[in-house]
Amino acid sequence: MSWKAVALLFFGTVLAAGLIVGAVLYLLFRAGGGPVEAADSLLQSLSRGDVEGAWGETADEFRDGTSLEQFEAFVHEWRLTEASTRTWHARSVSGDVGFSRATVRLEDGKRVPMLFQAARSDERWRVTSIAIEVDNYPWPIQKGAIVSAGADGVVTKD
Template sequence: MKKVGKILLGIVVVLAIIIALAFFATSGLPKAADEFFSLVQQGKIQEAYLATAAEFRAATSEEAFAAFLESTALGGYQSASWSSRKIENNTGKLEGTVTTRDGGQIPVAVDLVKEGETWKILAVRKAEAGIVRESDRAEPPPDAELQRLTTEAVAWLAEAVHKNDFTGFHGHISRLWQGQITADELKNVFASFVEKKIDLSPLREQTPVFSQKPAVDADGVLALEGYFPAQPNQVFFKLKFIYEHPQWKLMGINVRL
């Protein structure tokens, strides 16, 4: 029994060490978020805006940022508690609750990106209040936009295959997917296209046909499936996109000849 007890104690100690290491590894995320919201609390909106990531500022003006804080009550920030934190490569995510000065509770999610050695705010999202219809937040873009997204994604792939270089293609995909795959790994995925010198460039002049109704799932993923009516053989595709403000970004592609 003593031996079993020692083994169990050893397991508990190991788990405690793992948890402590994970907490230490992600400690920079809440620190960055708390510093950001502290500036908001002090009314230093311009400083808070300038403390965000470069991509955040490129997509959101300071005026829009200030309006967002006011319209969501986040401008009345008092404190925050973070229930979830994780890091994937150079991106991180926090989930938790912001408490406002009037005692309100706002569920929020914060995306962060590492610029140099510093974590910066990339996006701030809050849960919607009131009555929210699923169709309001799960509506695919108009047909013209869907066709553009499809043609553009395949054109990027065509260029990457032609050049045997997926660096540019990797630069176009979503931040989420970039954190999961490298340009070289993408190159390996489409190695057969490169070896066979598959030319997808003529598809730029084709109008894609959707065989399945475009839809956004519960995770916010836009799925497009269909084909290009090329001759002599049709080219089939399955694409996935995720919305990263201010646009839909590619997060999955499958092309079959």
């Protein structure tokens, strides 16, 4: 075999392997995208000031456990209507449930680390709970502050 044939075979094999790895990574990314898409849609509604619309996008069990008034208090406590950008750090899906982690940057530059849980029903992902990652929050959190909202109701800082 000539060196040209060997080189062509080598580069063809590398290209094929790269395409396979890329396809697998794409599928893995898309598989975990549901919880992120649900949370991102909710945050977009909040950044437009549509708190009621964001609450309406959540799962039935979220709305059963957290009233609109409680959700509004949570949103205003953390100034989520001032969210300017968000960075997604982690996502995980197991069957029809998943979570995603994000850092939400407010208009004044303050960052709020958040954890979203979501579930798929009728082929649509919806947020089932939202929590502030208290251990990763860089400023003191006052006692009584709502730190999570969702299907289990609201939780306040002790």
